[in-house]
Amino acid sequence: MLTGEDLLSAYEWNSHRAKHFFCSRCGIYTFHRKRAAPDHFGINVFCLEVFDPASVPVRATEGIGMSVVDPDARRQWRGPRNVG
Known part of the structure; x- marks a missing residue:
């Protein structure tokens, strides 16, 4: 994003990490x-002017089974590694 930061609204809850x-x-x-990797971002690619969404792989996710804990997270990602 190059401009328009002043026009953004943010939504956060719980731990305020995401x-x-x-x-x-x-x-x-x-x-x-x-949330699990706060130094990484997810982007709505349909907001980009010159981008073909079909050019990137897609991974399906099921929200009910998602967790902030990722035992396989890369070391450079900060965030929870195990429950407890």
Whole structure:
């Protein structure tokens, strides 16, 4: 993102590690800061001007089974590694 930071609204809950950003004018989700890897971001690629979404692999996820704990997380990712 190059401009428009002043037009973003952020949504956070619980631990406040994850932050979801939306356009304050139209409400579209633009990107989020990840909970389990807060130095990584998820981006709504449909907000990008020159990008072919079919050019990247897709991984299906099931929200009910998701966890902040990832025992296989890369070492450079901060975040929970185990329960307890």
